[in-house]
Amino acid sequence: MLDLLPTVLAASTVKSVGAVIAAIVTIGFIWYVVVNIRAGRAEVASEIELAPNRKPYYDDEGLEGPRLDGALRWAVMMLAVSAIGLPLYWLAEPSRQEGAIEQFDRTFVGRGARLFAPTEDGGYNCAGCHGPEGVGGAAPDFTLLDAEGEFDATMDWQAPALNTVLLRFSEDEVREVLVYGRPGTPMPAWGTEGGGPLTTQQIDELIAYLDSIQITSEDAKELAEKTLREELALAEDAEIDYADPAVGEAIFNLGLPSGTAGGAFSCARCHTKGASLVDGSQDPEFAELSEHRGFPDGSGAFGFSLRYPLIPRQFLSAEDLLEFLRKGSVENLLYGQRGVGSGRMPGFGDNPNTLEPVDDGMFTEEMLQAVAVYVANLHLDGQGDTAPAAGGTPAVPPAVTLSDVTTTTTTAAPTTAEES
Template identity: 45%
Template sequence: MLALTSTSIAWLLFVIILGGWVVYALLNLRQAHDELGSEVEMAANRRPYYDDEELEGPRLTRVLGVGVVLLVIIVIGLPLYWILEPSRLAGATDAKEEQFIEWGSNLFAPTADGGFNCAGCHGGMNGGGGAAPYNLTDPATGEVTAVSWAAPAVNTIFYRFSEDEVRFILVYGRPFSPMSPWGLDGGGPMNDQQIDTLISYMRSIQIPREDCGEGEDDPLSCPSGHLPTSIQDDIDALALASVEDGTYGSYGEALYNLDLSSGAYSCARCHTPGWSWGDPGVTGQGGFGWNLRGGKAASAFPNQSDMVDFIANGSVLGQKYGIQGQGSGRMPGFGSLLTEAQLEAIVEYVRSL
């Protein structure tokens, strides 16, 4: 609205100034007629003009008055335009982002709707998690098996990854998974503009965060916010119910193994082989993530609180963690998704393997 107002003011000033010049030109053309009986154009210095009394009286007053009016317009109009300029820029930025979101939604859409079918694997247009067809090849026998791979939710992807990390995954894909490269640099079909618009759309479908910090006005991306309490309560209820029915032996084991859709996703997805396609092997033996069994977790993190912090913040490329560990950037942070009690329960279970 403010952007439209500033544009209207700018057009009004333009029309007033242009109109003034037009009136000035017409008046001069009207006064510049030929002298009666003249056969040639009269020289300007022979044309009768105002006498000194008129020039230094009413004429001078009118000219000065017009000058004052134009000066007032400039003095008021320019500062007013500058005051409204930030709002105009913000409006232009918002309009651009809305356009990006629309374009990104077209890319995210199913193939039948002309998109690249991100929705087909990740649970529809809201990105709540789904399944992707995938062919597994046995490295020993070469046998190929068709499986349905549990695709993670992307409506919390910015809870776990930064925008740069999301862009890297989109461009280069996830090796050893159905997530193929989508960017031109990774061998995919999307250019940089399309990747940007896809990221804008995924940002728009993020589950709004709770308890954002001061000055963090966007609940879709505020750094200090966390998953809504209602969803964390649902995660607790799901985990506790699976312990009560004997599926898992402890609260921490349940949190480690359950597919926590609409929020976090299972630790077992990366750290238990076969979990993603419904045929889990030995718990914590390693897959996309490293092997957690045999006391390796406790050896890497002698202090349990350090391990809790690592899971909360994730792995930062090149940054040291634990005992002689160096981050690869592949381990996401779960501090915005899970409560401290949930993280501690998972760590206690993992350290018991």
């Protein structure tokens, strides 16, 4: 409020200066008119004899002949100019406006591209993590901290492709991620409200740029299927057996093993802790990182755990679950039995930026069905929420007891229990 004051004051100063000028002009004008009327009054006896300093005006013939014709010719010419010019103006106006909008869009996209570009090209280096033109990549050297907040390791973290981001999220949902980032991941907050460096307009410019690099739903589905075949080690034209649970599992983790599209097609990047960490199995320290990786599929991270039976806890039927995966969540809209959406769960089968409820998302219907069945059965695989991943490093945390919250064994900040 307070910093608005100078603006308001400035506005009223401008207004009062304007009022004074208007008053001076009005009074001056009235004065001018009055003086002219008085000065223009005919002098006494002026009609009898012309004063020596005056010359006779045109006679009647001259006035009503060539002079009148001349004036009328000019009038017709001016009328013609208005009659032709105005329709021409109206005809050209819509395309002029369209052109202006296009020009505006191009300017926005161009500025967004510059913001997206690497630092050495004057940008904020979205491309450094998300790949050039947002094809997906990895954020280098993300620092993992242990329970005491101390350094554990640095690992690369896959950064999802953004050339499909508007197939799964609405523009507002993307804006939310840009402004506030994804805490706990390498994705920083960029908007002023989130503590970042970019203005609202720059965020809009980035979204305009993202919009300009989106691939089509068909291309996205093709890439998803191609990646699925590669990760299942199938031939390029082999049939995919969607009834096979291994296929559902591969879709749940799609792209994460190979790094395709930075894992943008996967569920695991949000629903399994550590899933986005780039496999560092060459590194001897990698095996030690059981606090950060090796969790069973869908045991929860940014998105909830999917291991408490989804049906009937949240969804009454498999169709309800499928419908949810197709559209994703919308902020403050209810889903399932007790769900309140945050807009953070993407839609995989329906582009939320188009109104028609058609199959224009990233996944084919078969892929959606297979992954729905896979997640609906996750609680049956015997891995629970705390069991180790098959073949992975045991990730079983010791049972938490009351003593874990009543004593402090570290020099970390005092716990609330200690304070009370």
